[in-house]
Structures are given as structure tokens and as C-alpha cells.
Amino acid sequence: MCGHVSIYYKNRNKDLEIEKLVENINHRGPNHTGIYKKDNIEFAFKRLSILDLENGSQPFEKNNNTIIFNGEIYNHNILRSNLIDKGYEFKTNCDTEVLLTSYIENKEKCVENLRGMFSFIIYDEERNLLFGARDHFGIKPLYYLDNSDFIVFSSEYKAIVNLLDEVNLNEKSLQNYLSFQYVPLENTMIEDIKLIPPGYSFTVKDGKLELKKYYKVDFIPKKHITANDVKEVVADSIKHHMDAHVEVGTFLSGGIDSTIVATIASQVNPNIKSFSVGFGVDGYDEIEVAKKTARVLGIENIDINVTQQDYIKSLPEVFYHLDDPVADPSQVGIYFLSKEAKKHATVVLSGEGADELFGGYNIYKEYNSVKPILNMPRGIKKALNGVSSVMPNIKGKSYLYRATTPLEDRYIGNAKIFENDEVRKIVKNYSENNEYQKILSSIYEEARINNYDYVTTMQHVDVNTWLEGDILQKADKMSMAQSIELRVPFLDKEVLELAKHLKIDQKISNSNTKVLLREAFKDIIPLHMVEKKKLGFPTPIRVWLKEDLGDVVRQTIHDADVDEVLNKDYAINLLDNHIKDHQDNSRKIWSIYAFCLWHQMFMENKIIKY
CATH class of the missing domain: 3.40.50.620 (HUPs)
Structure with a gap:
């Protein structure tokens, strides 16, 4: 629906010029720009008009509370009715006022009643604090930067990255990215910029940011579903x-x-x-x-x-x-x-x-095929796993490996690009502490505590x-x-x-x-x-990397100033082998290319055009 930037000044050493910051995300809301400044708080908002086109502009103020809100509250009519029954009056038909009024009535517990997608921040002038939240699944993003002078939030980090005195690559994130094809959990590729996690609310008071989990996605069968x-x-x-x-x-x-x-x-x-x-x-x-x-x-x-x-x-x-x-x-x-x-x-x-x-993912079906081996004694599975490790790349090798290797040692979600041993060959500063098993250890621990079955454990990893x-x-x-x-x-x-x-x-x-x-x-x-099998979203980079797209990818990897962190020769060798049809390296090549292009734009400040 919209985009927003907010600033909480700890020390007013300089004006961060919020009006300029928010223009970097004008695409999120080209219909209206709103600015709010009071005390040590500044809000900037870009609106994409969806509900109550006449009266839904933000920042929105009510009873000494001010909100900026990106998203939609789908049960706003029910919430509005309940609040009217409690004596509240409304001057708009938009869900923004309903959300703010719900906060006025319920304070931090307002998030418990919401059905929708959202990232929002409220300035409670009477309590002298900021309160905000991100929706249950993380549909709407919210980034933040917290330093000694200010805390700043934004719907996209391109609006705030230039506030850093120095933009540094997060090499832990790079290592994770090469396995996951994205930066997992609350980190970003840039040091000092983080994401508010899904299902979390937060407060900022007396210069301190505190996060609290208000919603947990779980999969615990308790009743029959038809x-x-x-x-x-x-x-x-x-x-x-x-x-x-x-x-x-x-x-x-x-x-x-x-x-x-x-x-x-x-x-x-x-x-x-x-x-x-x-x-x-x-x-x-x-x-x-x-x-x-x-x-x-x-x-x-x-x-x-x-x-x-x-x-x-x-x-x-x-x-x-x-x-x-x-x-x-x-x-x-x-x-x-x-x-x-x-x-x-x-x-x-x-x-x-x-x-x-x-x-829905086809990989979930592997449970039915590996089930006969899962129940074998541990010693036999260990021996079979050893056999799989020395087998040549023939039919059955992958099956034997998957059937005898615990999920937590191999499954990181619906896509895995590089295994740890290959990441070690690509990044210059590899760390065993950043291997994907350690990144996901707490997620697998939750699955064990909840006694999740094989498929549900996979779902749990994917959702998180x-x-x-x-x-x-x-x-x-x-x-x-x-x-x-x-x-x-x-x-x-x-x-x-x-x-x-x-x-x-x-x-x-x-x-x-x-x-x-x-x-x-x-x-x-x-x-x-009805019975059509899942194909995903098929994109022909496997084919195009052997054509013009391959030339673009090769040049980008060559030009990117990433020699201190990446082994470019390894990357180019992957591309060459792909072009020669030795093996399908398309997703691996694409992951390295995507990082190199990102690095050119965000770390080298280059304007790239093809």
C-alpha cells in the first residue's frame, strides 16, 4: 500500500533530512507525501491510495497519537464496530484510523486482534514512546538502523543506507546467502542494517529499542479438518x-x-x-x-x-x-x-x-520414498550413509544420502544453492560458525520441542x-x-x-x-x-545463460569489485562448464551474479544499464 521512514533522535547532532530520505521510496506511494515532526520524532510517508481515497492520508493523528502504516487490516470493519461500541468515534473510513484507535484502546496488545499484512509505527506522545509491529508472516518489510545518535526505520533500506558513515559488507550474510539464495533471518547484506522479524512488535523508549514476539507460526494438529x-x-x-x-x-x-x-x-x-x-x-x-x-x-x-x-x-x-x-x-x-x-x-x-x-512443495513428497529407511536402526543408517558418500554420481546416490542424513544436517528450505564445502571454495573468509546448520539450529530445536513429523519440520523451516x-x-x-x-x-x-x-x-x-x-x-x-503438479515459476535462465544472458553475467562478475571476498575464477569456471553442458550450474551462477550486480549498485555506487 505504501512506504514510510521514521526517525527517533537520541541526539540531535544533525538533521537527517527525512524529506529526502523518503523520496528514495516514492514508488511505494506516489499518490501523496506526508511529513510529521514533533519533539525528537519524525515520520515521512508515501501513500498508494487503496481505501478511503479522500481521507486516508498519513501520518494520521488522533488523541495525541500519530501513526504511519503500510499494509491492509482485513478485519477493520469488525474492529471498528467493536470500538464504536466502546464509545470511540471515527472521522474516516480507512483501516489506518481503526488500527490507531485499536492501539489507543488496547496499547501493545492491539496486535493480537489484527488480521492483515502490515508494518506500522505509532508515536504515543503521552507515554513518550514509539510502538510498532510487523505482520505475522513478514508480508510487509521493515528495516532499521540503530546507532548512538538515532534509530531509523524504513520500508526499504535504500532510503536509509546512505545514513551510514561507512557502508560495510556483512560477510556472514554473504556466506549464508550463497547457501540460501537470500540472506536469512533478521540480517541484511549490509552491516548495521537489520529487519524487524515477522510476528514481532517493538518499543523505543529512552533511546532503547526492545523487540517482543507476539505471534508464533506453529503446526500442531489438534482437531480433524475437512x-x-x-x-x-x-x-x-x-x-x-x-x-x-x-x-x-x-x-x-x-x-x-x-x-x-x-x-x-x-x-x-x-x-x-x-x-x-x-x-x-x-x-x-x-x-x-x-x-x-x-x-x-x-x-x-x-x-x-x-x-x-x-x-x-x-x-x-x-x-x-x-x-x-x-x-x-x-x-x-x-x-x-x-x-x-x-x-x-x-x-x-x-x-x-x-x-x-x-x-505444496514437491520436495515434501520425499518422506514417502525415504520412510522405509528412516525406521532402520541407527547403525545401519550410518553405514548406508557412508556408502552414499563414496558412490559415484549414479542413480540412487541422492536417495541414499537423503534417506540416511538427518534433516537438520541437509535441509535448509525449498532451495539450497551451495553446500558448505563449495561455499568454502567461493568466499575468501569462510567461517564454520556461519554454516547453515548453525544458522538453523534454533528452528530445528523448536521442531523437536513441538515433536514435528518429517514433513511438518520441512514446513517449519520454510515458513521461518x-x-x-x-x-x-x-x-x-x-x-x-x-x-x-x-x-x-x-x-x-x-x-x-x-x-x-x-x-x-x-x-x-x-x-x-x-x-x-x-x-x-x-x-x-x-x-x-485439479491434479496438475507443481512446476514453480519456470524461468529459462538455464537456456539463456548459454546465450546473450551468459555474456552479461560473465562481464558483471568480471567487473564487480568483489575480488577480496569472492573467488571469481571458480565462478567463471561454473559458467564455462554450464555452457559446455557438463552440468546444470544455472542457479549457482545466478546466485554469484546477483551478488555481484548488487555489489556494483549498493557498495560501489555504480549506475548499471544493460
């Missing part, structure tokens, strides 16, 4: 996510998640427009499936084809808008989808989150890493780059409260994923989509 239960709660969430005073559209891929969203959305609004993207390369294009779905639903479908040259030219802008590098090639597709959708709508619905909540670090980062940044709001109905508190109870056989079978979700919607979505 297909009808799933259909009701998901459909309800989609309807709530269509609340807007502007045009709402929907992304439509060749997958079941966006198909479910588009189906329910078309029942609410038969005139809704859908948007699809393809790349014109065999095996990497789902436009025809999406168009078939749209025809069955009777809704308009607008498709775009991204050529290799389109893709290449967009890369500097794509990675600029991401802030931290995210080495997921599919984000370029979201960028172009958002660009096209902006011509027709201000809000779009998308299917992110269904895989994490309902068991991959979902925020990859899926939601690219969704927010690529859509907001085009001044369009992307909403994710599956990532709803009420949907999670149901999905947390699913059992393994309601998530995966031998042949497919999201078993109960498919069952719930099989009678209303187009028949050709």
Missing part, C-alpha cells in the same frame, strides 16, 4: 482480500494456487482481470494453461511474453528494488506482471503461501526462512516497484489457524501435494487444474 473447512476459510480470506476502493485484479499462472484465488475472485467480481506471464521458451511457459483456465472461468486474461532481451534490460532495476540480493530468477516475471497489471488495477491477488501452509527471505521479499518489492499492491490471501491468520492442524496424508501423497486443498476446490476450479 475439505469443506478448508474451502470455507480460504474463500473467506480471498473475499476479505478483495476489499478496496480501487480496481482489483489477479495473477494467474499454470498452478493450482493462483487458480483457486482467481476462481473465488471471479465469483465475487465476474469482471475481474487476470494477468499471466511467459518466456517463449519450450518447457518454460504456462501461458496457454493460464489462458485455458481464464476461458473456463469466463474472465479476461492479459498475457505478456518476456524475451531474453527484455529480461536482461530489466535486471539492474529489478535488483535495485530488491535491496538485498535474492537469487530467484522468477522475480523478474513478477516485475513484468506487475508492470502490466498496473495499467489495469492498483491491487492484485496472488497465490503465495499455499505451499508452505498446505504442503524461505517464505520471508525469498517468496515475500520478491512479491512485495517487485509489485511495489510498479506502485501496485500485491495481496496474498493464503497467508492469512485465519487460514493458518486451520492449516496448522493438517496431518501428513492431508498434505502429501505418493503422486501429489496439497492433497486436502485440491480436494476442497476440485468441484469449482477448472477440471484440468
Whole structure:
């Protein structure tokens, strides 16, 4: 919906010129700029008008409290009614006033009642403190910088990075990034800039920032869930996510998640427009499936084809808008989808989150195949693991390794790029203390305490890493780059409260994923989509790296001033072997390239154009 910057001055040694800072994120809210300054507090806000177009400007003040808020509160009408019953009056129809009034009534406990996506900060003048929070899943980002003179928050760190006296690379983050393809947890690629974690609130008082976890995503089956239960709660969430005073559209891929969203959305609004993207390369294009779905639903479908040259030219802008590098090639597709959708709508619905909540990733199915070995005695598994380590790269090697290696020693989420031994060859300052097993140790400990099964443990890792670090980062940044709001109905508190109870056989079978979700919607979505297997978001970098894209990648790695931290020769060798078809190194090459391009823009301050 918007973007904001806020400053809490500990010492007023200099004016940080908040008006200039917020202009760096004008794309997040081009409709209106609002500035608030009082005492040692400054707020700056960029608005993308969605609700109450006439009266929803921010910063918003009420009863000596002032708020800046990015996101949407989907239960704002219910909260408003409850607050009116308690004697509160409202002068707008926007959810911003409801959120602020809820704080006035409930103080820090207001976050317990919210259903939505949000990052917000409130200045409570009477209590002389800042209070803020980030939503349950981390849909909306919030970065911060805390030093001896000030604490500054921003929706994107490009607005505040120049406040650092010296911009230093976080080499721990670099090492993690090469395994995860994003920087995990609360760190960023830049030292001193961090993220407020999902499900956390915070206070700033007397110059001290304190964080508190208010919401925990868990998966503990306690009751029986039916297909009808799933259909009701998901459909309800989609309807709530269509609340807007502007045009709402929907992304439509060749997958079941966006198909479910588009189906329910078309029942609410038969005139809704859908948007699809393809790349014109065999095996990497789902436009025809999406168009078939749209025809069955009777809704308009607008498709775009991204050529290799389109893709290449967009890369500097794509990675600029991401802030931290995210080495997921599919984000370029979201960028172009958002660009096209902006011509027709201000809000779009998308299917992110269904895989994490309902068991949708194909890798989750490995449980059924490795189950016979999991229950073997430890000694036998250890021996088989030793066999796998000395086997040549033949069929069965990977299976034996996965079946005999504990999840915590190998699974870091839906994507793993480099193993530790290969990261050691790439980075110049490798540290065993930063290996991915240690980064995820607390997450796996939570899984053990909760007695999670195999698949649920995978989900738990993905929700706490991959979902925020990859899926939601690219969704927010690529859509907001085009001044369009992307909403994710599956990532709803009420949907999670149901999905947390699913059992393994309601998530995966031998042949497919999201078993109960498919069952719930099989009678209303187009028949050709009911059992369609997940393909992800296919992007043809494997093919293009052997063509013009490979030349661009090679030149960027060569030009980037990263010799002190990366082994460039190793990277170029990966590219050469890929081009010669010795092995598919596309994701590894892409991860190194993405970092190098990021480094040129954020560390070397270069303006890059292809």
C-alpha cells in the first residue's frame, strides 16, 4: 500500500533530512507525501491510495497519537464496530484510523486482534514512546538502523543506507546467502542494517529499542479438518482480500494456487482481470494453461511474453528494488506482471503461501520414498550413509544420502544453492560458525520441542526462512516497484489457524501435494487444474545463460569489485562448464551474479544499464 521512514533522535547532532530520505521510496506511494515532526520524532510517508481515497492520508493523528502504516487490516470493519461500541468515534473510513484507535484502546496488545499484512509505527506522545509491529508472516518489510545518535526505520533500506558513515559488507550474510539464495533471518547484506522479524512488535523508549514476539507460526494438529473447512476459510480470506476502493485484479499462472484465488475472485467480481506471464521458451511457459483456465472461468486474461532481451534490460532495476540480493530468477516475471497489471488495477491477488501452509512443495513428497529407511536402526543408517558418500554420481546416490542424513544436517528450505564445502571454495573468509546448520539450529530445536513429523519440520523451516527471505521479499518489492499492491490471501491468520492442524496424508501423497486443498476446490476450479503438479515459476535462465544472458553475467562478475571476498575464477569456471553442458550450474551462477550486480549498485555506487 505504501512506504514510510521514521526517525527517533537520541541526539540531535544533525538533521537527517527525512524529506529526502523518503523520496528514495516514492514508488511505494506516489499518490501523496506526508511529513510529521514533533519533539525528537519524525515520520515521512508515501501513500498508494487503496481505501478511503479522500481521507486516508498519513501520518494520521488522533488523541495525541500519530501513526504511519503500510499494509491492509482485513478485519477493520469488525474492529471498528467493536470500538464504536466502546464509545470511540471515527472521522474516516480507512483501516489506518481503526488500527490507531485499536492501539489507543488496547496499547501493545492491539496486535493480537489484527488480521492483515502490515508494518506500522505509532508515536504515543503521552507515554513518550514509539510502538510498532510487523505482520505475522513478514508480508510487509521493515528495516532499521540503530546507532548512538538515532534509530531509523524504513520500508526499504535504500532510503536509509546512505545514513551510514561507512557502508560495510556483512560477510556472514554473504556466506549464508550463497547457501540460501537470500540472506536469512533478521540480517541484511549490509552491516548495521537489520529487519524487524515477522510476528514481532517493538518499543523505543529512552533511546532503547526492545523487540517482543507476539505471534508464533506453529503446526500442531489438534482437531480433524475437512475439505469443506478448508474451502470455507480460504474463500473467506480471498473475499476479505478483495476489499478496496480501487480496481482489483489477479495473477494467474499454470498452478493450482493462483487458480483457486482467481476462481473465488471471479465469483465475487465476474469482471475481474487476470494477468499471466511467459518466456517463449519450450518447457518454460504456462501461458496457454493460464489462458485455458481464464476461458473456463469466463474472465479476461492479459498475457505478456518476456524475451531474453527484455529480461536482461530489466535486471539492474529489478535488483535495485530488491535491496538485498535474492537469487530467484522468477522475480523478474513478477516485475513484468506487475508492470502490466498496473495499467489495469492498483491491487492484485496472488497465490503465495499455499505451499508452505498446505504442503505444496514437491520436495515434501520425499518422506514417502525415504520412510522405509528412516525406521532402520541407527547403525545401519550410518553405514548406508557412508556408502552414499563414496558412490559415484549414479542413480540412487541422492536417495541414499537423503534417506540416511538427518534433516537438520541437509535441509535448509525449498532451495539450497551451495553446500558448505563449495561455499568454502567461493568466499575468501569462510567461517564454520556461519554454516547453515548453525544458522538453523534454533528452528530445528523448536521442531523437536513441538515433536514435528518429517514433513511438518520441512514446513517449519520454510515458513521461518524461505517464505520471508525469498517468496515475500520478491512479491512485495517487485509489485511495489510498479506502485501496485500485491495481496496474498493464503497467508492469512485465519487460514493458518486451520492449516496448522493438517496431518501428513492431508498434505502429501505418493503422486501429489496439497492433497486436502485440491480436494476442497476440485468441484469449482477448472477440471484440468485439479491434479496438475507443481512446476514453480519456470524461468529459462538455464537456456539463456548459454546465450546473450551468459555474456552479461560473465562481464558483471568480471567487473564487480568483489575480488577480496569472492573467488571469481571458480565462478567463471561454473559458467564455462554450464555452457559446455557438463552440468546444470544455472542457479549457482545466478546466485554469484546477483551478488555481484548488487555489489556494483549498493557498495560501489555504480549506475548499471544493460
